[in-house]
Amino acid sequence: MGTIPIRAIKKPVAILIVRIALLLLLAAFAVLTSADLLLWLAIPGLPGLMTQLGLATLLSAFALLLITGLLLIGKLVVTACLDYFSTRQRLQRRLLFSQAKQEQFKQLFYFKKLQINYFNEVKRKRLLMADNRQQLQALSRAIDKDLLMIKPQLSKTTYLQLQQENTRYRNQQDIEALLTLQQKIATLV
Amino acid sequence: MITLKNRVLALLKLFHTIKDENLHWRTANQDQQAQLKHRRVLAEKTLEAELKKKSVQLTHEITLLRTKNETELAMFKTRCKQDIKDYKQYLAALDQLKHSIQASYTHLPEAVAFTIHHHAKHLLNQMWEAEDFENKMHHEIQLINFMTTVHEDARLHLEGASTEKLPERTLSLIQRK
Numbered sequence: 027m028g029t030i031p032i033r034a035i036k037k038p039v040a041i042l043i044v045r046i047a048l049l050l051l052l053a054a055f056a057v058l059t060s061a062d063l064l065l066w067l068a069i070p071g072l073p074g075l076m077t078q079l080g081l082a083t084l085l086s087a088f089a090l091l092l093i094t095g096l097l098l099i100g101k102l103v104v105t106a107c108l109d110y111f112s113t114r115q116r117l118q119r120r121l122l123f124s125q126a127k128q129e130q131f132k133q134l135f136y137f138k139k140l141q142i143n144y145f146n147e148v149k150r151k152r153l154l155m156a157d158n159r160q161q162l163q164a165l166s167r168a169i170d171k172d173l174l175m176i177k178p179q180l181s182k183t184t185y186l187q188l189q190q191e192n193t194r195y196r197n198q199q200d201i202e203a204l205l206t207l208q209q210k211i212a213t214l215v
Numbered sequence: 216m217i218t219l220k221n222r223v224l225a226l227l228k229l230f231h232t233i234k235d236e237n238l239h240w241r242t243a244n245q246d247q248q249a250q251l252k253h254r255r256v257l258a259e260k261t262l263e264a265e266l267k268k269k270s271v272q273l274t275h276e277i278t279l280l281r282t283k284n285e286t287e288l289a290m291f292k293t294r295c296k297q298d299i300k301d302y303k304q305y306l307a308a309l310d311q312l313k314h315s316i317q318a319s320y321t322h323l324p325e326a327v328a329f330t331i332h333h334h335a336k337h338l339l340n341q342m343w344e345a346e347d348f349e350n351k352m353h354h355e356i357q358l359i360n361f362m363t364t365v366h367e368d369a370r371l372h373l374e375g376a377s378t379e380k381l382p383e384r385t386l387s388l389i390q391r392k
Binding site: 113114117118120121124125127128131132134135138139142143146149150153154157158161164165168169201205208209212 | 298299324
């Protein structure tokens with residue numbers, strides 16, 4: 027709210043400076059043109075002086091614009107810096123930081139939960155696999171025993187082949203194949 | 216030369232007029248300006264206080280959230296550990312089931328015992344992996360029914376009440392699936 031009067035004063039100053047610079051520019055052109063005119067009229071001495079005057083005016087116009095611009099930029103920088111380190115901005119930044127932290131905690135909680143769930147599932151799967159292996163080994167052992175019992179009735183190649191199949195299925199953990207093998211051996215007797 | 220002097224004087228006069236006007240404007244609006252400035256400072260102070268309050272509140276909330284999360288995670292971890300323990304016990308119970316049926320039916324082929332055990336394990340896994348409570352309960356009842364049937368078969372055969380060579384009721388329950 028309080029910036030309105032300040033702007034009302036500051037704005038014409040900037041415009042005034044630009045106007046002065048433009049006037050200087052115009053004056054420089056006028057002086058240079060007059061120098062040209064004097065040269066054309068062949069008046070000795072004066073044209074050189076006029077040219078120098080024109081150039082000085084031109085340079086001063088540019089210098090004025092440049093200095094004003096630099097000053098304005100410097101002022102803007104200082105204002106921005108002051109604003110950045112003002113209490114309000116600092117508090118706002120702290121608030122945003124806290125909010126981000128809160129969000130982070132929420133996400134961390136979610137992912138930690140997910141992680142625990144995952145490891146739990148892995149543990150359970152491992153238990154299941156160990157049990158599966160144990161049961162399969164028991165079944166395989168039983169098949170071996172059956173095979174040994176009917177060994178005299180089988181040819182050596184059949185016996186060896188069945189034994190190999192048993193070992194292979196056990197290593198592959200193929201439940202269906204082992205059950206079929208067991209049935210096959212039962213029908214052989 | 217006189218005209219130039221007049222021009223310069225006029226310019227100076229104009230400059231002074233502008234200055235005067237500026238001064239007049241300032242005196243006329245001094246109160247308002249002061250009021251505006253005061254209001255601005257006040258608003259800024261209020262905003263700062265509000266921000267500070269919010270910040271403190273948020274910090275407190277974060278501390279609460281942290282504690283809550285930590286306790287919840289600890290609880291969740293314990294529950295998961297208990298879950299694994301339960302699962303282990305279930306597996307042991309199924310193993311026991313297999314042994315008991317094998318002890319009752321001495322000539323039971325290993326394949327049949329394996330199938331019974333495998334089916335029970337399948338039911339257990341279905342129960343464990345069920346998403347909602349209702350489904351879980353349904354599978355649990357199925358598993359308990361199955362285990363009871365197996366035990367019943369084993370008991371009846373051991374007591375000599377049934378002369379079947381195989382636990383027929385259990386096998387029919389498997390075939391029904």
